[in-house]
Amino acid sequence: xxxxxxxxxxxxxxxxxxxxxxxxxxxxxxxxxxxxxxxxxxxxxxxxxxxxxxxxxxxxxxxxxxxxxxxxxxxxxxxxxxxxxxxxxxxxxxxxxxxxxxxxxxxxxxxxxxxxxxxxxxxxxxxxxxxxxxxxxxxxxxxxxxxxxxxxxxxxxxxxxxxxxxxxxxxxxxxxxxxxxxxxxxxxxxxxxxxxxxxxxxxxxxxxxxxxxxxxxxxxxxxxxxxxxxxxxxxxxxxxxxxxxxxxxxxxxxxxxx
Amino acid sequence: xxxxxxxxxxxxxxxxxxxxxxxxxxxxxxxxxxxxxxxxxxxxxxxxxxxxxxxxxxxxxxxxxxxxxxxxxxxxxxxxxxxxxxxxxxxxxxxxxxxxxxxxxxxxxxxxxxxxxxxxxxxxxxxxxxxxxxxxxxxxxxxxxxxxxxxxxxxxxxxxxxxxxxxxxxxxxxxxxxxxxxxxxxxxxxxxxxxxxx
Numbered sequence: 001x002x003x004x005x006x007x008x009x010x011x012x013x014x015x016x017x018x019x020x021x022x023x024x025x026x027x028x029x030x031x032x033x034x035x036x037x038x039x040x041x042x043x044x045x046x047x048x049x050x051x052x053x054x055x056x057x058x059x060x061x062x063x064x065x066x067x068x069x070x071x072x073x074x075x076x077x078x079x080x081x082x083x084x085x086x087x088x089x090x091x092x093x094x095x096x097x098x099x100x101x102x103x104x105x106x107x108x109x110x111x112x113x114x115x116x117x118x119x120x121x122x123x124x125x126x127x128x129x130x131x132x133x134x135x136x137x138x139x140x141x142x143x144x145x146x147x148x149x150x151x152x153x154x155x156x157x158x159x160x161x162x163x164x165x166x167x168x169x170x171x172x173x174x175x176x177x178x179x180x181x182x183x184x185x186x187x188x189x190x191x192x193x194x195x196x197x198x199x200x201x202x203x204x205x206x207x208x209x210x211x212x213x214x215x216x217x218x219x220x221x222x223x224x225x226x227x228x229x230x231x232x233x234x235x236x237x238x239x240x241x242x243x244x245x246x247x248x249x250x251x252x253x254x255x256x257x258x
Numbered sequence: 259x260x261x262x263x264x265x266x267x268x269x270x271x272x273x274x275x276x277x278x279x280x281x282x283x284x285x286x287x288x289x290x291x292x293x294x295x296x297x298x299x300x301x302x303x304x305x306x307x308x309x310x311x312x313x314x315x316x317x318x319x320x321x322x323x324x325x326x327x328x329x330x331x332x333x334x335x336x337x338x339x340x341x342x343x344x345x346x347x348x349x350x351x352x353x354x355x356x357x358x359x360x361x362x363x364x365x366x367x368x369x370x371x372x373x374x375x376x377x378x379x380x381x382x383x384x385x386x387x388x389x390x391x392x393x394x395x396x397x398x399x400x401x402x403x404x405x406x407x408x409x410x411x412x413x414x415x416x417x418x419x420x421x422x423x424x425x426x427x428x429x430x431x432x433x434x435x436x437x438x439x440x441x442x443x444x445x446x447x448x449x450x451x452x453x454x455x456x
Contacts, residue, residue, distance in 0.1 A: 061319040067321055073404050081405045082416075142417060144404065147295035147313065150417055223405050251314035253321065258404050 016179045038121035047233035053202060054228075057251075064253050067205035071255040077191050078131070081222035081258075084140045089205065095212045098184065098246065104211050105182045105232055112216050121168025128216050133204060134158045134258075139197060141222035143229070144245075144258050155220045156203035169238045177243035178219060181232035188228060189255065190219070197222050228256040265455030266373045271343075272452055274334040278391075281330060282431065284309060284323035291316035298421065321402075328395055335388070348381045352353060356382050370445050387434045390427050397424040 025127040095101055113125035138156035145151075164171060171194060192198060201220040202209055209215045214231025221229055227247045236244075248254045267275075281423045288310050290303035295313045310316030338344040355378035368377055375385070400420035402409045414420040442449050450456070 060315075060322055063325070064318055071403075074403060076406060079406060079408070082408070082411075144417060145296070146317070147420060148292060148298075148401075149296040182394040247314070251318060253317065257406075258402070 001093055017099040021150055024171055034142070039161075044111075050151045053243055061251070067253055068255040071257045072191070075189075075191055075223070075257060077195055079223075081197055083142050083151050084142070086154060088152050089154055093151055093153045093213070094143060094149070097182065097231070099182070103182075103214065106211055107181050107215045111148075112234075114217065114233065115235040116167050117235065118239045119170035119173045119240050120164075122228060123167075131158060131200070131217065134163070136202075137199070138203075138248075139199060139222065141197065141220075143222070143226055145226040146252060146256070152243075154205045155199055155221050156206070157201040157217070157220070158199045158201045159177055159196070160219065161196065164193060164238075169193060174240045175238070175243055177237045177239055178230040178233050179235040179237075180230050181234050183244050184226055184230055184232070185243070186230050186248065187243035188224065189253075192221060192223055192257070195223055196223065224258055225256040227252060266451040267455055268341075268343075269455065270333070270337045272455060274337070274373060275452060277326060277330040278334065281323045282435070284319055285327060286432060288316040288319035288323065292320060293425065298425075303427070322397065324395075327391075327394040331391060331395070347376055348385055348451075351378060351381045351385070370447070373437050373448060373451050380456035383434065387431065390430050390434070393433065394424065397421075397427060 042219055048060040080202065097104075097106075109128055112128050114127075114131065115125050117123055135158065135161055136156055138154065140152060140154045141153050142150050164176075169176075171190060174189060175187045176190065176193045177185070179185050201214070201218045201222040202216065204210060204213045209218060214233070217233045219229055227245075243253075248256075283334065287308055290382035291305075291310045292313065294302045294305075294308065308316065310319045359368060359378040363377070363379060396410060397414055397420045399407055400414050400417065401424055404411050404417045404420070411417065413438055
């Protein structure tokens with residue numbers, strides 16, 4: 001018996017596979033399998049093409065758009081993010097981007113110009129010296145990453161609301177978009193752009209913004225997740241056409257507020 | 259009791275129970291994927307038991323199922339409290355009764371003749387899991403909107419503490435589900451009652 005069993009198993013195995021293949025080939029069986037798998041194995045939605053992945057993704061995207069609306073509605077333009085004493089600053093403050101530390105972009109300070117376009121009255125391009133000559137302010141706030149971690153940092157620069165008013169931006173427009181020297185791009189809602197803690201950031205911890213944190217300029221918003229805070233910003237545009245974003249176009253929530 | 263033709267569990271209870279189970283499974287599996295993006299303990303969840311494929315996908319599932327959990331949970335609590343079922347089925351409840359029923363259960367002497375009647379251990383466990391689910395929703399709100407809900411954020415000890423609270427509330431819910439399923443396996447009639455009502 002013991003000696004025979006492996007042979008019998010092998011023969012049985014062949015027969016079973018044959019029978020299974022024959023059955024799976026029947027359309028009704030296949031449909032049944034699909035349905036049971038759809039109901040039974042939620043995890044299969046991610047890995048397998050058994051269910052219509054596109055329609056699931058589209059449905060999830062629609063919920064994400066709905067969540068944008070809810071967040072816009074929840075957003076209180078006067079509600080400030082908590083601020084912290086300098087002793088609580090996270091050192092070293094983590095580097096994070098869609099690329100590694102070895103690919104950090106080096107932007108030349110002298111040739112740098114900040115383009116401002118779209119629905120604005122004054123479309124002149126700003127030098128770093130001009131930005132530095134504007135009234136400066138600062139904050140020690142918590143940066144929350146979409147991955148879950150958070151860190152406290154100290155940023156300085158120009159109030160973005162005052163900058164927008166200085167360039168005569170149409171603040172009834174829906175979006176402000178950003179294009180960056182590292183090919184990153186993102187966009188935010190106008191109420192967040194006008195929030196008192198939204199900062200056109202030129203310094204980190206009292207020194208010019210180092211390259212790893214986005215030299216020469218990043219937009220800092222303690223009311224939004226990290227990926228909404230663009231670094232190495234080269235161009236700002238005010239628009240009513242949805243500009244999307246690097247991560248947002250891949251499925252991250254667009255509003256990304258906290 | 260045998261001539262009682264009313265369902266053991268009313269239809270609204272069965273519907274909310276299964277919708278809640280669906281939401282909890284989606285939220286847990288997608289939540290594990292989100293945890294994996296930045297683990298605060300020395301372990302990760304195996305990718306095979308997570309949902310979403312990547313962080314962005316997991317967040318989409320999580321932030322879709324949260325609406326199901328919250329809306330369904332609200333309907334459950336309103337129906338439960340409004341119909342008087344909550345007061346009728348879950349109370350009175352005393353520590354002594356819980357200990358007595360727990361002892362009886364461990365000796366295999368707890369009666370399950372009448373599924374309409376929750377024993378003291380069931381009452382305590384189901385009430386506990388209701389509170390745990392509320393804690394999951396509140397701590398989740400802090401993680402989602404820590405700036406917009408300052409009072410809630412401070413009550414839960416700030417963003418970073420809320421992350422741990424959310425995690426442990428999940429772990430507690432998962433532990434409840436394990437015990438819950440084991441109990442159902444021991445008394446399979448309860449599964450039929452939760453499906454058919456009888």
